[in-house]
Amino acid sequence: MTxxxxxxxxxxxEIFVAMAEEGSVSGAARRLGASLSAVSQQLSNLERALGVPLLVRAARPI
Known part of the structure; x- marks a missing residue:
């Protein structure tokens, strides 16, 4: 499946599972000892490989 x-x-x-269990990118990054950008990039790579979005992205108001 490539x-x-x-x-x-x-x-x-592993990153996707950690994000699902932790409920956030930052929680997954903290749990895995990785940077936020590394976690986000790996999620993007996985979504691209599968051809579907894996998470619903919601912007928080500032």
Whole structure:
């Protein structure tokens, strides 16, 4: 399940699971000892590889 869209990696799946369990990107990053940008990038890579969005993104008002 790779193709032109990208590769599915174990790290990407681990990040997705951590995000689902923690409820946030920052919680997943903290739990995994990774930067926010690394977690976001891996999620984007996984979504691209699967060809579907995995999370509903909601902007919080500032």
């Amino acid at each position: 193709g032109d869209r990208g590769r599915i990696t174990l790290w990407g799946v």
